[in-house]
Amino acid sequence: MRAITVEGSGRDAKLVIGDVPEPELGAHQIRIEIMATAVNHADLLQRRGLYPPPPGASPVLGLECAGIVESCGPEVRGFAPGDRVMALLPGGGYAERASVDAGSVMRVPDVLSFEEAAGLPEVYLTVFLNLFQIAGLRAGDWTLVHGGGSGIGTAAIALVREADARIIVTCGSAAKLERTRAIGADLALDYNAGEFAPAVREASGVGVAAVLDSIGAPYLAQHLECLRTGGCLVLIGLRGGARAELNMGALLSKRLRIVGSTLRGLPVAEKASIVRGFLTQFGDALEAGRLRPQIDRVLPLEAAQRAHEVVEASEHFGKVILRTRA
Secondary structure, three states: OOEEEOOOOOHOEEEEEEEEEOOOOOOOEEEEEEEEOOHHHHHHHHHHOOOOOOOOOOOOOOOOEEEEEEEEOHHHHHHHOOOEEEEEEEOOEOOHHHHHHHHEEEEEOOOOOOOHHHOHHHHHHHHHHHHHOOOOOOOOOEEEOOOOOOHHHHHHHHHHHOOEEEEEEEEEEEHHHHHHHHHHEEEEEEEEHHHOHHHHHHHHOOEEEEEEEEOOHHEEEEEEEHHEEEEEEEEOOOOOOOOOOOOOOHHHHHHHEEEEEEOOOOOHHHHHHHHHHHHHHHHHHHHOOOOOOOOOEEEEEHHHHHHHHHOOOOOOOEHHHHHHOO
């Protein structure tokens, strides 16, 4: 079948169309005819050889997809060939077909296109897991999320607003600051303008309940300052560096939590539990169309290299989608 393959290595690695074996179908799996997939920062790292797939996962890039059920394993219940679905994948999205555990599959609401649905599972489930299940965000709480114009950032704005909580985001351009405010951010700060912690503390009063951190080391001290007593820093990336000095006195005096979190490598049973929790809390909003990914652009699968260049340069707002079929 057609799929995107990687030629070269490191920063010189390029994405090209190639042929790969058809995905096998396990007893608890669903095989999906993929209509669209989406680009995530993890894909950029994997292309350069810095983020290998979990054991047993497809080596093809792509952590989410939307399409039509082609076939179901004998132990699968609740899905049938022809169903419109979207899925969280451990890999394999940049291809014509993918097989995935049924617990990682969700139905596509009638109000969403395949392109919109393809941009939902990875970022919305990441935000749900980290802000709501791990950090315990509730109505009225404040949270801080970096990269407000990214897929994660725009998903966080949507979910936090739907939960009647408050959100502060950071962005690096005036255009993105304006757009994040337009889609619901309570406060948008330019991360190039210096320290953000004072403005976060002033806006939130006592500090934020949770920080969703994809940056790492450079912001650690500011994050501890931003958090309220009992707050939680959830670390999901290290784009700014991995080593920093930790003020343990702040942890003790404010009873803070620092949690490292990844989604891709979790066991299938844990992923299924996350999906069930997401649908329980936000399923009605999803069906009603109140949760709709921000789509920056849709490109053909053959343009995967260009899609990566767009994301690497932060030229996008929301998600960059790859359409796998005309």
